[in-house]
Amino acid sequence: MTKEREQLNKDGYVLLRGFLDKNTVSEIYREAREIFSEQIKRVTGRTVDIDDRDAFENAMFEFFEKDFDAFVNTGKTVQHTFSLHRLAVSDKIEKVLKDLGIEKPVIGARPAMQFNSRFLSKGGxxxxxxxxxxxWRTGQGSLDSTVIWFPMVDAGTDIGALQVIPGSHTTGLMEASTSGYQGGITAALKVEDFVQTEFQVGDMLVFSSFLVHQSGNNVTNNIRWSVQLRYNNLAEPTFIERGYPMAYLYKPEPDLVTPNFPTVEQLKEVYK
Ligand SMILES: O=C(O)CCC(=O)C(=O)O
Structure with a gap:
């Protein structure tokens, strides 16, 4: 067994330093900002330089304030990019999962991205x-289901990188106020048990879906951009026995998002 796998089994997580190619990370980050910049232009009327971090992120905050629905939808759209999905199913990720004991990895949920900033929250x-x-409560997949977490910007305490409780992955499924992402474990946890992780771009955290973790506190004025990838193991006996449950629901809107759209003329224009 590799020492990384031993550490994952013992602590519930392993931080792989310099694992990801920086260009791969920056491509995912760039594509996300480009998509946001298109909507920023529509909503604010301004073209922002995606490489001017402060100016771009201030424009993100303005977009959030001016058109919350579009912001949320754009936030979902950046989770559907080719660059992000390419990494999620890349040979490199498949290999590391297998090396860590996930014999037959399968995607547990669509790749996700977070943009953590107190300026991207409603009413405090x-x-x-x-x-x-x-x-695990949200995915309910194999017992060894695994999460990959990495930031797309250098991330330490100030920008609120993830905090984890080492060894908590073997203490069982804890009571929680919800199976969704808002709300959390209701049992009293000790603040001092959390370990603050720190990353340079390229570092990647792999952890058991049973590991207790939480967002750090981003006290900076910048956004903490991060990616989360989730996998199950098709070969894990209880996952097979339970009939490969899929607890993530992915369903269409019942109503038209844009009423009376499209017109026949619009369609003819597209297919002319
Ligand atoms: O990125 C974060 O701050 C939290 C992410 C997380 O806990 C998760 O996706 O499960």
Whole structure:
């Protein structure tokens, strides 16, 4: 067994330093900002330089304030990019999962991205960060289901990188106020048990979906951009026995999002 696998089994997580190619990470980050910039232009009327971090992120905050629905939908759209999905199913990720004991990895949920900032929250809510939770409750997949987490910007304490409780993956599924992402573990957890993780771009955290973890506290004025990838193991006996449950619901809107759209003329224009 590799020492990384031993550490994952013992602590519930392993931080792989410099694992990801920086260009791969920056491509995912760039594509996400480009998509946001298109909507920023529509909503604010301004073209922002995606490489001017402060100016771009201030424009993100303005977009959030001016058109919340579009912001949420754009936030979902950036989770559907080719660059992100390419990484999620890449040979490199498949190999590391197998090396870590996930014999037959399969995607547990669509790749996700988070943009953590207190300026991206409504009315002082804490929706921009997640309370202590175990991802297994949301995915309910194989017992060895595994999460990959990495930031797309250098991330330490100040920008609120993830905090984890070492060894908590073997203490069982804890009571929680919800199986969704808002709300969290209801049992009293000790603040001092959490370990603050720190990352340079390229570092990647792999952890058991039973590991208790929470968002750090981003006290900076910048956004903490991060990615989460989730996998199950098709070969894990209880997952097979339970009939490969899929607890993530992915369903269409019951109503038209844009009433009376499209017109026949619009369609003819597209297919002329
Ligand atoms: O990125 C974060 O702050 C929290 C992410 C997380 O806990 C999760 O996706 O399960």
């Amino acid at each position: 809510s804490k929706h921009w960060k997640l309370d202590a939770h175990q991802d």
